[in-house]
Amino acid sequence: MRWLRRMTARLVLLAGVALVVPTGGVHPTTISLTTIGTAKAVDAGADTLWVLALGAEASGGADVEEALTDAIQLVGVEPGTGRAVAIGLPRDLYVDLPGDPGRLNTALRDHGPEEVARQVAQLTGVEPDVVLVTGFDGFLTMMGTLGDVEVDSPLERFTTEEGGVVVRRGANTFDAEQALYYARTRTSLPGQSDFERVANHQRLLLAALERLKAAEDEEGFMESVALSALAGLETDMTPGQVYRLVQSLTTVEPRRTAACIIGGTFETIDDAAVVVPDRDQARAVGRDALDDMRLQGGCRDGS
Numbered sequence: 371m372r373w374l375r376r377m378t379a380r381l382v383l384l385a386g387v388a389l390v391v392p393t394g395g396v397h398p399t400t401i402s403l404t405t406i407g408t409a410k411a412v413d414a415g416a417d418t419l420w421v422l423a424l425g426a427e428a429s430g431g432a433d434v435e436e437a438l439t440d441a442i443q444l445v446g447v448e449p450g451t452g453r454a455v456a457i458g459l460p461r462d463l464y465v466d467l468p469g470d471p472g473r474l475n476t477a478l479r480d481h482g483p484e485e486v487a488r489q490v491a492q493l494t495g496v497e498p499d500v501v502l503v504t505g506f507d508g509f510l511t512m513m514g515t516l517g518d519v520e521v522d523s524p525l526e527r528f529t530t531e532e533g534g535v536v537v538r539r540g541a542n543t544f545d546a547e548q549a550l551y552y553a554r555t556r557t558s559l560p561g562q563s564d565f566e567r568v569a570n571h572q573r574l575l576l577a578a579l580e581r582l583k584a585a586e587d588e589e590g591f592m593e594s595v596a597l598s599a600l601a602g603l604e605t606d607m608t609p610g611q612v613y614r615l616v617q618s619l620t621t622v623e624p625r626r627t628a629a630c631i632i633g634g635t636f637e638t639i640d641d642a643a644v645v646v647p648d649r650d651q652a653r654a655v656g657r658d659a660l661d662d663m664r665l666q667g668g669c670r671d672g673s
Contacts, residue, residue, distance in 0.1 A: 400508030400602030402434055404483040404501045405611070412499055412611045418663065419447045419618045422487055422498035424478060425553065425571070428505030435483060435503055439475045440554060441571045444490055444498065446663050452623035453663040456575060457494060457655060458568035458631040464644040465489050473644060478503065493632065493647060494656030500607075500615060506550060508602055513546035517585065519577040520544075521552065525566070530555040549574060564645070565631055572629045579624040630655050630669040 405412060412419065425441030426434040444457040461475035467489070468481060477486045483501035491497040504512070513519070521542050529536050533551035535544070544552055553574055559566045605612065632652045634645040651670045658667045 399433055399435070399604040400428075400505050400511065401604075402483070402501075402503045403603070403605035403607050403612070403615070404503075405607055406484060406487045406498050406501060412607070412614055417448065417450060418661070419449065419500075419615070420496055420498045421445045421447070421615075421619075422483075422490055422501045423575075424483070424486060424501065424503045425509065426478065426503050426505045429507060431507075432505065434505040434508065435478060437479055437505065439478050439486070439503075441568075442474065442486075442490075443568075443571060443575065444494060444496060445575075446496070446659055447618050447622055448663045449618045449621040451663075452621050452626050454622045454627040455659045455663045455665060456572050456627065456629045457496075457659065458572055458629070459490065459493070460564040460568055460632070460634070460645050462564055462643065462645045463493075463632070463634060463647045464637070464639060465493070465647070471639075473642070493649065493652040495653050496656045496660055509550055509553075510546045511602070513549050513578070516546075516578060516581055518543050518545050519549060519574070519581045521549075521570075521573050521577045523570075523573065526560045528555070528558050528560060531558050544574075544577075565633070568631050569629075572631075576624055576627060576629075579622055579627065582620070583624060628659070628663070628665045630659075630665055 421444075423441070423443045423445055424439045426437040426439050428434045428437035438461075440461055442459040442461060444459065446455045446457075448454070459474060461473065463474040464471060465474050465477070467477055468485065474486070474489060477489055483503060487498045487501050521544060523537055523539055523542055525537070525539060527536065527538050530548075530551040532554060533548065535548045535551045537552060553567075553571055555570070556562065556564060556567045559570075607615070632647055632655070634647040637644055637646050654667065654670050655665065658665055
């Protein structure tokens with residue numbers, strides 16, 4: 371009975387969160403969830419939910435909120451339809467940080483998740499409801515529980531910088547460690563571009579959603595996925611909010627998910643290689659996706 375297994379998974383998650391929130395003083399924080407503003411979408415179960423997902427360069431028990439961010443994805447979900455959209459932002463985007471302008475990937479380390487959310491809102495016009503940050507340990511735990519994923523790569527064959535994973539054009543099956551190596555690779559990509567890496571992050575996200583959908587009827591699967599994150603979770607969310615967040619994310623239909631990457635131009639500023647964002651494109655994409663998670667106007671980058 372599918373509905374019963376889903377309800378059991380959510381009740382297990384709710385009970386687990388009630389026991390572990392907050393957990394920062396007991397376990398190293400490998401995953402953090404931070405609400406932004408009033409977070410009405412989480413509180414009231416609104417028609418849309420926006421999650422800013424950050425992949426932090428944190429391992430070995432390091433605090434995920436004190437690290438640079440390699441992966442930055444603004445993910446919107448419309449639970450009623452199953453539609454979702456992922457807007458990727460390159461880590462080297464040059465933005466107006468408090469004090470001095472700099473790369474977007476330093477905002478979490480230097481100013482916290484709220485500042486990353488503020489920067490993304492300024493670029494896209496979309497204010498995230500929640501910021502999700504995961505480090506290497508949290509990523510490996512969650513992906514390990516999820517199981518092997520299949521990533522469809524359109525790129526010419528390349529080998530990851532770490533781990534020596536050969537990625538071929540077409541279908542590739544990755545375990546948790548291979549997925550991490552794939553996500554971190556940039557210089558060995560055909561174009562050695564951060565835009566390519568952001569696209570790989572979106573392909574990996576889609577593969578994880580496909581795996582989640584395919585396995586959600588397996589007995590005990592949803593429970594194990596939910597519980598795998600709890601030991602290292604730190605959040606300001608209530609158990610009820612976490613419950614509603616998970617409930618919303620499990621409605622996503624991978625085949626109804628759109629994706630776009632914010633573009634820009636490569637420049638050198640103060641001896642640092644940066645990407646000056648295309649703010650017109652970012653705003654147009656944000657406006658397009660804001661209410662219904664559709665990109666009816668495309669990505670507006672000429673592709």
